[in-house]
Amino acid sequence: MLDPKWLRENADVVRDAAKRKRMQPELVDEFIKQDCAFREVLQKVEDLRADLKASSSLLGKMTPEEREPALVAQRESKANLKELERSEQDLRAVVQDIAMRLPMPPAADVPDGKDDSNNVEVETFSKPPEFDFEVIGHDELAERMGLLDIKRGVKIAGSRNYLLLGDLARLERAVLNYAIDHMLAREFELVSVPTLVNRGCMEGTGYFPGGEEQAYLAERDDLALIGTSEVPLTSIHSGEVLDASILPLRRVALSPCYRREAGTYGKDTKGLYRVHQFWKVEQVVLGPNDLDWSLEEHKRMLGHATDLMQALELPYRVVNVCTGDLGQGQVQKFDIETWMPSRGSYGETHSASRFHDFQTRRLNLRYKSGKDKPKFCHSLNNTVIASPRVLIALFENHQNADGSVNIPQVLQPYMGGQQTIS
Numbered sequence: 001m002l003d004p005k006w007l008r009e010n011a012d013v014v015r016d017a018a019k020r021k022r023m024q025p026e027l028v029d030e031f032i033k034q035d036c037a038f039r040e041v042l043q044k045v046e047d048l049r050a051d052l053k054a055s056s057s058l059l060g061k062m063t064p065e066e067r068e069p070a071l072v073a074q075r076e077s078k079a080n081l082k083e084l085e086r087s088e089q090d091l092r093a094v095v096q097d098i099a100m101r102l103p104m105p106p107a108a109d110v111p112d113g114k115d116d117s118n119n120v121e122v123e124t125f126s127k128p129p130e131f132d133f134e135v136i137g138h139d140e141l142a143e144r145m146g147l148l149d150i151k152r153g154v155k156i157a158g159s160r161n162y163l164l165l166g167d168l169a170r171l172e173r174a175v176l177n178y179a180i181d182h183m184l185a186r187e188f189e190l191v192s193v194p195t196l197v198n199r200g201c202m203e204g205t206g207y208f209p210g211g212e213e214q215a216y217l218a219e220r221d222d223l224a225l226i227g228t229s230e231v232p233l234t235s236i237h238s239g240e241v242l243d244a245s246i247l248p249l250r251r252v253a254l255s256p257c258y259r260r261e262a263g264t265y266g267k268d269t270k271g272l273y274r275v276h277q278f279w280k281v282e283q284v285v286l287g288p289n290d291l292d293w294s295l296e297e298h299k300r301m302l303g304h305a306t307d308l309m310q311a312l313e314l315p316y317r318v319v320n321v322c323t324g325d326l327g328q329g330q331v332q333k334f335d336i337e338t339w340m341p342s343r344g345s346y347g348e349t350h351s352a353s354r355f356h357d358f359q360t361r362r363l364n365l366r367y368k369s370g371k372d373k374p375k376f377c378h379s380l381n382n383t384v385i386a387s388p389r390v391l392i393a394l395f396e397n398h399q400n401a402d403g404s405v406n407i408p409q410v411l412q413p414y415m416g417g418q419q420t421i422s
Contacts, residue, residue, distance in 0.1 A: 001099055001362045004035065017105035020112060020323035024101070031098045038091035045084045052077055100209055104358040106323050107332040113322030116348075119335065123318040125310055128339045129397055137342035138395040139271035141403065142168055145422065148272075160261060160269075160276045164388065167421045171394065171407070172279065172387045174414035175312070176254055179281040179385040182308050188252040188283060193232035195255055196223045201235040204363035206329040206355075213262040229253035230381045233284040237365050244369035247377070248287035248297065252384065255280065272388040273340075273347060281384035286360070288367070289375040294354050301382040302334050302352045308385060309349075311410045314393050315339040317346055329358035336383075338393040349389055352382035 007014055011028050018025040055074055059067055111120045142148035147168035153161040164172055184190060202208040202224050207215065216225040226232065233251050242249075257280050268274035283304060285297055302318070309316050321333040333353040337346035357376035360366070366374040398406040404422035412419060 001358060002102055002104065003357075003361070004099065007031065007099075007102070008035065013105055014102055017103045020106065021103045021326055021328070022114065022324045023103050023328065027098055027101055031095065031102065034091060034094050034098060038088070038095050041084060041088045041091055045081065045088050048077060048081045048084065052081065097209075100203065100362070101328070103328045104331055104356065106326055106330075109320070110326065110332050111320055111322045112324075114324040116321075116325045118322040119319040119325060120322070121317050122320050122334070123306075124316070125306065126313075126315040128315050128341070131341070131401075133401040135341040135396060136399065136403065137271060138392045141395055141399065141405070144403065147421070150271075157276070160274065162272060162275060162388070164391075167415075167418075168391065168395075170415055171411070171421065172391060174407075174411045175385055175387060175390055175394070176279055176281060177414050178311075178411055179308060180252065180254055182311070183252040183281070183283060183304065183384055186250075186304055188250045191233060191236075191251050191253045193226075193229050193253045193255055195226050195229075195232075195258075196221075197226055197231055197235065198223060200238070201231050204238055205231045205234050205359050206327065206362065207231065210328065214260050216258045216260060225258040226255065227257050227259045228280060228381075229255040229257070229282040230284055233282065234286070234359055234365075234379055234381070235363060237286070238363035240365060241374050242286075242365075242367040242377070244288065244367050244372075247367055248285050250283070250285050252281060252283045255282070257386075271342075272392055273343075275388065278386060278388060280386040282381060283384050284379070284381045286365070286377045286379055289357060289378055291356070294356060294378045294380065297378075297380055298332065298334075298352065298354045301380055302336075305336055305350045305352065305382055305384060309336065309338065312390075312394065312408045314390075314397055316349070321351075327353070329355050331356050331358070338390070339397060340392050341396040342392075347389070347392070349386060349393065350383035352380075354378070354380045 002014065011032055015025045015028040018028060052074065055070065059070060062070060111118065139148060139150065147165050149163040149165060153163045180190060196218060199208060199222060215227065233253055257278050259276060261274055261276060264274060283301055285301060287293055287297055316336050316338045319335050319337060321335055326333055330353045333351055335348050336350035338349045340347045356378050359379045360376045366376050368374040395405050398408065400406065404420045406420055407415060407418060
């Protein structure tokens with residue numbers, strides 16, 4: 001959410017941001033209109049309260065003849081105040097609802113574009129492998145080995161579900177555990193988080209309103225299953241004022257994640273690329289309200305993920321995500337896309353985002369130093385690894401002509417020294 005005062009003074013900037021992010025620029029004008037009405041009513045409420053307070057202090061000094069009409073006038077004023085307070089509450093809710101839908105302006109170096117086809121490549125690692133045999137897709141290869149059962153996964157839970165068996169399930173646990181150790185070595189604190197969260201967490205991190213169709217909702221309890229542990233990690237200190245001395249807070253979590261994938265019917269239906277349930281190791285950082293610090297931390301967090309992908313010996317590229325592919329609150333996002341031979345292209349495996357105070361303002365998450373005025377923190381997040389999507393890249397880039405798959409050296413200790421899967 002944006003600072004209302006800043007928004008009033010920079011409506012053109014936000015209107016332009018909405019256009020560039022393919023959102024609704026007309027909401028800016030509606031905000032200005034409703035906010036003006038709200039502040040007018042609020043002023044009337046404050047004036048009337050002051051008048052009532054002043055008139056009450058005078059009642060004791062009045063004669064009986066003066067007091068009676070004064071009491072009548074006061075009763076009328078109180079009735080008017082109640083009506084104005086109702087209007088104030090209604091308008092406050094309207095203004096808040098609009099404000100929750102307005103976008104954070106993108107950084108100056110974010111490329112313009114309408115969708116992911118306009119994202120700009122900024123870095124590559126390793127060339128896609130050249131095979132002297134026909135590459136077998138991850139799903140076919142794993143099913144041949146008896147390590148993947150999509151048919152029975154669908155029988156149990158419906159489309160886009162699966163079962164990992166034996167060495168493939170072990171490989172998944174190996175890469176997730178390696179990712180956690182990778183982040184612990186970088187002095188991140190490991191947190192075990194709830195996977196069911198309340199609406200305040202979803203709204204605070206920017207997933208609601210607008211993303212309800214993508215979430216699995218436990219409506220009886222008014223809870224939602226998370227699509228990323230970014231949600232609980234960022235929400236831990238909601239409503240708090242932190243001591244500046246403890247910042248930055250760098251945390252990592254492993255959690256199951258759930259996404260309905262609404263609107264993707266017929267897209268990426270084959271294999272493990274787009275599924276309803278998956279595992280993800282996520283890194284989240286809360287830091288000071290400092291643009292330069294935020295920019296450098298963003299690069300650092302991206303580096304944690306690229307270091308891991310290099311250790312897994314996987315070819316990837318980093319893209320600067322264009323305006324039309326940015327989320328509402330994202331100031332800038334870099335995606336890591338990993339080469340997937342069966343697709344003949346790179347597929348997104350990581351997203352690294354910075355939000356400035358967009359999330360923390362919604363969560364009322366602040367910090368202060370000494371007697372200074374509290375400020376809203378900056379928040380950032382990035383995927384460390386997500387599975388089973390990373391298994392696609394591992395099974396396809398590291399396969400051999402005999403149908404076996406090499407296990408990257410860094411994962412072998414997590415699989416009891418095993419070097420191949422066959």
